[in-house]
Amino acid sequence: xxxxxxxxxxxxxxxxxxxxxxxxxxxxxxxxxxxxxxxxxxxxxxxxxxxxxxxxxxxxxxxxxxxxxxxxxxxxxxxxxxxxxx
Numbered sequence: 193x194x195x196x197x198x199x200x201x202x203x204x205x206x207x208x209x210x211x212x213x214x215x216x217x218x219x220x221x222x223x224x225x226x227x228x229x230x231x232x233x234x235x236x237x238x239x240x241x242x243x244x245x246x247x248x249x250x251x252x253x254x255x256x257x258x259x260x261x262x263x264x265x266x267x268x269x270x271x272x273x274x275x276x277x278x
Contacts, residue, residue, distance in 0.1 A: 197247040199275040205240060205249050211273040212237045213251070216266055229264050237276050241265075249273060 196206045205211060218230045238251035248267035 195243065197243050197249050198270045199273050200271050201274065202270075203275045205243075205273070205275050207240055207242060209240050210237050210276040211240060211249060211251065211268065212276050213266075213268060213272065214274055215272045216268070217272075229262070230266065233264065233266060 196204050199205050199211060200214060213233050213236050216230055216233060218227055222230065233253050236253055238253055240249045241252055242250045244250065244267060246267075248269055250265060250267045253264045253266075254261055
């Protein structure tokens with residue numbers, strides 16, 4: 193697996209880096225509630241958990257719901273994220 197990938201500005205992104213989600217590509221089979229969760233991720237800043245063999249940076253977003261905590265995981269390609277410097 194690659195250790196790094198790039199963001200929308202060509203900056204290097206590695207595991208542990210923080211990125212802002214600019215867009216996502218939701219699965220067409222998502223129901224309305226799941227789609228809302230994914231679309232609400234746009235604009236969030238998240239830590240990169242891993243980078244897969246295709247160069248997608250995977251992030252996890254935690255949500256507080258009436259049923260407790262829920263996590264949503266999404267893979268981001270360079271045009272879908274911007275590295276956030278702390």
